[in-house]
Amino acid sequence: xxxxxxxxxxxxxxxxxxxxxxxxxxxxxxxxxxxxxxxxxxxxxxxxxxxxxxxxxxxxxxxxxxxxxxxxxxxxxxxxxxxxxxxxxxxxxxxxxxxxxxxxxxxxxxxxxxxxxxxx
Amino acid sequence: xxxxxxxxxxxxxxxxxxxxxxxxxxxxxxxxxxxxxxxxxxxxxxxxxxxxxxxxxxxxxxxxxxxxxxxxxxxxxxxxxxxxxxxxxxxxxxxxxxxxxxxxxxxxx
Numbered sequence: 001x002x003x004x005x006x007x008x009x010x011x012x013x014x015x016x017x018x019x020x021x022x023x024x025x026x027x028x029x030x031x032x033x034x035x036x037x038x039x040x041x042x043x044x045x046x047x048x049x050x051x052x053x054x055x056x057x058x059x060x061x062x063x064x065x066x067x068x069x070x071x072x073x074x075x076x077x078x079x080x081x082x083x084x085x086x087x088x089x090x091x092x093x094x095x096x097x098x099x100x101x102x103x104x105x106x107x108x109x110x111x112x113x114x115x116x117x118x119x120x
Numbered sequence: 121x122x123x124x125x126x127x128x129x130x131x132x133x134x135x136x137x138x139x140x141x142x143x144x145x146x147x148x149x150x151x152x153x154x155x156x157x158x159x160x161x162x163x164x165x166x167x168x169x170x171x172x173x174x175x176x177x178x179x180x181x182x183x184x185x186x187x188x189x190x191x192x193x194x195x196x197x198x199x200x201x202x203x204x205x206x207x208x209x210x211x212x213x214x215x216x217x218x219x220x221x222x223x224x225x226x227x228x229x
Contacts, residue, residue, distance in 0.1 A: 045220055047220070104216055107166065
């Protein structure tokens with residue numbers, strides 16, 4: 001059974017960089033599939049942030065592209081999200097998820113999500 | 121960006137009812153559409169992909185249809201565990217920009 005688990009600070013100061021990691025178990029990232037990040041501000045809808053292939057190929061939401069970096073560490077079977085210059089608008093529950101064998105796809109396995117609050 | 125518009129935004133129904141949620145894309149997306157169910161404090165759960173293919177383990181009372189710009193999610197006989205928020209998602213657009221509908225909250229009448 002594929003399982004994903006997000007980890008990282010729950011509180012980040014404005015203008016700093018948000019950093020999260022998603023640990024994957026039950027499946028080797030090196031075997032394929034795209035792996036992505038989605039966020040959900042409190043009480044609001046879902047926003048796709050971006051995704052990465054095990055080779056390192058990435059796709060980002062254009063609205064966040066200048067601030068986002070997604071990377072993968074196949075040796076640890078995990079992938080990471082960095083979002084720079086955060087503001088209160090970046091406060092959200094951040095989910096990691098498994099996509100498909102192509103970049104443009106749905107997500108079949110999700111982490112439980114982690115709330116990140118941007119506040120001084 | 122392709123905009124996804126769901127209707128209604130909220131819906132009240134009773135156990136045993138048949139309900140339909142609609143999702144409209146701002147441009148044609150073929151059948152590149154998924155539906156998710158989300159309960160409070162939980163991650164979204166994939167129900168349907170490719171507009172009408174039921175994800176493994178999802179009860180058959182859920183069904184999806186449509187192609188192009190207009191899609192529907194139908195729950196044939198509501199169960200208590202179905203009261204949740206439902207989102208549609210398109211994964212068609214290139215350059216890649218996956219977008220979601222705003223959600224439909226299904227509440228107990």
